[in-house]
Amino acid sequence: MWFPSIRMISWMNILVCVKQVPDMEGRFVPNTDESWHEESGLAWRMNDHDTFAVEQALLLREQLKGGATVTVLSIGAARVVETIRKSLAMGCVHGVHIEDPMACERDPWQIASMIAGFARQRKFDLVFTGMQSEDRCSAQVGVLVAERLGYVCVTGIIAFAWQDAAITVERELEGGRRCTVRLKVPALLTCQPGLNTPRYPTLPFIMKSKRAVIEVLLPESVGLDEPKVSSRGFRAAERKAPVVVLEGESKRLAVEVVSLLEQRGVVTGRGGVR
Amino acid sequence: MKLLLVGEYRDAGLAAEVAGLFGFARLLDAEVSMVLVGREADLPAFEGRLWLADVDTYGEYAPDRHKSLVLEAARREAPDAVVLLHSSYGWDLAPRVAAALNAALVSGVTGLDDGGYVVECCNGKMRRTVRPLTEPVVLTLQPGAFGQDALNGSPEIRYLEADGETSIECLGFSRPETGIDLSHAVAIVSAGRGIGSKEHLGLVRALADALGAEVGASRPVVDAGWLERARQVGMSGQNVSPGLYVACGISGSIQHLAGMKGSGFVLAINTDSQAPIGNVADVLVVADLVDFLPLLTAQLASRC
Numbered sequence: 001m002w003f004p005s006i007r008m009i010s011w012m013n014i015l016v017c018v019k020q021v022p023d024m025e026g027r028f029v030p031n032t033d034e035s036w037h038e039e040s041g042l043a044w045r046m047n048d049h050d051t052f053a054v055e056q057a058l059l060l061r062e063q064l065k066g067g068a069t070v071t072v073l074s075i076g077a078a079r080v081v082e083t084i085r086k087s088l089a090m091g092c093v094h095g096v097h098i099e100d101p102m103a104c105e106r107d108p109w110q111i112a113s114m115i116a117g118f119a120r121q122r123k124f125d126l127v128f129t130g131m132q133s134e135d136r137c138s139a140q141v142g143v144l145v146a147e148r149l150g151y152v153c154v155t156g157i158i159a160f161a162w163q164d165a166a167i168t169v170e171r172e173l174e175g176g177r178r179c180t181v182r183l184k185v186p187a188l189l190t191c192q193p194g195l196n197t198p199r200y201p202t203l204p205f206i207m208k209s210k211r212a213v214i215e216v217l218l219p220e221s222v223g224l225d226e227p228k229v230s231s232r233g234f235r236a237a238e239r240k241a242p243v244v245v246l247e248g249e250s251k252r253l254a255v256e257v258v259s260l261l262e263q264r265g266v267v268t269g270r271g272g273v274r
Numbered sequence: 275m276k277l278l279l280v281g282e283y284r285d286a287g288l289a290a291e292v293a294g295l296f297g298f299a300r301l302l303d304a305e306v307s308m309v310l311v312g313r314e315a316d317l318p319a320f321e322g323r324l325w326l327a328d329v330d331t332y333g334e335y336a337p338d339r340h341k342s343l344v345l346e347a348a349r350r351e352a353p354d355a356v357v358l359l360h361s362s363y364g365w366d367l368a369p370r371v372a373a374a375l376n377a378a379l380v381s382g383v384t385g386l387d388d389g390g391y392v393v394e395c396c397n398g399k400m401r402r403t404v405r406p407l408t409e410p411v412v413l414t415l416q417p418g419a420f421g422q423d424a425l426n427g428s429p430e431i432r433y434l435e436a437d438g439e440t441s442i443e444c445l446g447f448s449r450p451e452t453g454i455d456l457s458h459a460v461a462i463v464s465a466g467r468g469i470g471s472k473e474h475l476g477l478v479r480a481l482a483d484a485l486g487a488e489v490g491a492s493r494p495v496v497d498a499g500w501l502e503r504a505r506q507v508g509m510s511g512q513n514v515s516p517g518l519y520v521a522c523g524i525s526g527s528i529q530h531l532a533g534m535k536g537s538g539f540v541l542a543i544n545t546d547s548q549a550p551i552g553n554v555a556d557v558l559v560v561a562d563l564v565d566f567l568p569l570l571t572a573q574l575a576s577r578c
Contacts, residue, residue: 024397024525025546037400108369108379132365134397137528138381139360143369152441153337155366168445171335172510173362176450176503177285179335182443194497228378233387233403237394237553245547247560254569257541258577260557266518266539267485267574 012068012185015124016057016092017115017142018050020076020083021135030234036104037234046083049130051198052191056160057128058091059196063162069093071122075114076103081214088209089201095214098222108136109228112144117223119149126167127188131156142190152187158195275302278353280344280371281310281318282363283329285447288316290422291359296320297421298357301386309347309434311340317429324429325350327436335363335444341370342436348375353410360414368414378406382528384419398528398550417509417532450511454488454504461487461518464507464534467494468523468544469563475500477567478522484574490514492524508533523563526551543567 022028022042029038046054054072061068072087074080075098084095098114100106119127127146132139139155146153158178159170171179172192201209244260246253261267277299282289288310296318299306308318309325311332317324325347332339344367348356356371358364360382372379385392390403391413456462463482465475482489491501493508507514509529515536522543524530527550534540535554542555543563552558559566 022396024399025549027548028396028400034402036402037396108381135395137393137395137397138379139365140369140372140379140381143366144373147370147373153370154442156362170448171362171366173447174284174509175512176506176510178448178450180445180448181335182445183441193493228406228408229380230405230407231402232390232405233401234395235401236548237399237401237550239553243552243555244557245552245560246557247547250561250565250569253559253561253566254573257557257559257570258573261518261539261541264539264556 010067012060012064012126013122013124014057014060014068014070015119015122015127016050016053016070016072016087017127017129017145018054018072018074018083018087019047019130019133020044020074020080021047021133024134028236033232034234035231044079044082046086047130047133048193049132049134049191052193052195053128053130054087054090054092055196055198056191058199060126060162061091071096071124073098073115073118075100075111077101084214085209085212086201088212089206090199091205095212096217097214098217098219100219105231107227107229107231108138108140108144110225112141112148113225114219114222115141115145116148118217119145125185127151129188129190131190131192139190142188146188149186149188152183153189154181154183154187155190156192157189158192160189160195275304275355276351276353277302277304277306278348278351278356279306279308280356280358280364280367281308281312282359282361283310283312283334284363288312288318289359289361291361291417292318293422293425294415294417294420295357295359296425297423298415301420307347307351307353308429309344311343314431317431319425319427320429321427322429323351324431325434326431327434332436333440333444334447336440336442337367337370338442339436339438339440340367341374342438343434344371345374346434346436348410355410356412358412358414360416364414368412372412375410375412376408377410377412378408379412379414380404380406381414382416383413384416394528398526398531398553399548416528418535451502451504454502456488456490456505456507456512456514459488459514459516461485461520462490462507462514462516463487463520463522464490464492464524465495465501465522466492466524468525469495470523472498472500474564477563477571481520481522481567481571481574484571485518485520487516487518487520492530493527521551521555522567524551525549526553
């Protein structure tokens, strides 16, 4: 009789944390106390880094031949349900929404307190998050969650492999250098764009996601902490030198740009760059 | 004010950006000490205590052990702030330290503002001022934001040890693909996500040809496989400083700007007039690339 030599994990309980963020091409207007921005007039979508986290969880579930469940969690106002459904349409199994209309004003410590509070109750083996959000850019939440849970944590992964109950990942460093590390579950990994190619939702999953029942929890029920920082003075980035902004008809713009480049001595009279 | 700086040893040497930690301390007129997992042969020059642990023992990436070392140094120094770089090392380590100290963490600080710390948000398009509500505070500083001045003095070395196994086994480091060196290019035309599809790369190449420039790329273009990774400009790619940098459809993430802000003249072409690339550009053309690039290329060519 043949026995498999590798230790099988019978069932893997995976969590993916996703955030809904505004499209970064939108126009950001400070709210009245300038702690963050107004929400009107912005288009909302899944944080780019998080799409790679979702995909990695789904790839692992496929590798385990379905021997895993993938729960997707998002925190925020009612609008974030759309992002949870998008994750379900990609193939996640359960959707959980911590309904918190104030989420966009919460600091990373508070967001981590809610995620960790939730995750502690469900005993996940593996948690995937994005490396950072595009709006807050703090890169804190994933690591803070791991520290609260006492999980092993590696940030900014760009490659992932699961074999013989061990995880091997590559971390991205400066200048494109990479560090290969091995770890065991329970673990939390924060994902960097380029880790994989996030899939498009498919029709059967889209239909299923529309009917899916999403579990709704309140911040208090998962343990919301007090903030550690306050945020003020939300404003446009200062422009160092007065940038010349050119708009209008393309042909005229091309002429204008070339004469500007010549004036500033960037290109010489004939062809190449000085 | 008393700062505990966390030095950084990267790729077998002291990271050059560490100078920014001292620049920040100077701005605050603060008393400094440093904790470093490094080597005695390659130490930063400054006046103050240096808590040193050997990189051969504690590894270049073993964040749980490094956390213990930083916490031990913090226990001895009782600083008002623990300050790291917002680098792959720092953003990984800082939340671990902050969690253990039950302290506020402010990430990616670029400046000081009325008792608070200025940080970038919305992919570098916006700013806000963050004030910690706890003491001590943990900070990560955007590399390059606080100067790169040469330092002097010789630190007073105290050797540091920490117990504990690591649960993260480092198997080694690898190098990026090489072969394309953009660091000496006189001109670079870079393609960003805004080019829309791989088919439009020809427009970028044609402009580069007309200017005698190299072709570069922002991260999403490389991730999508539209251009080789060796052409990536930015924190995780190459640092470039050409005389002319043309950013085609690049919004200008913090990581991209870090790799090209030393460029001479920056021409940005983008549909969003508020894109953060405008913060470092000399000229920002608000136009559709597919429309505009061929016209610009033709206009350049017609001057011959």
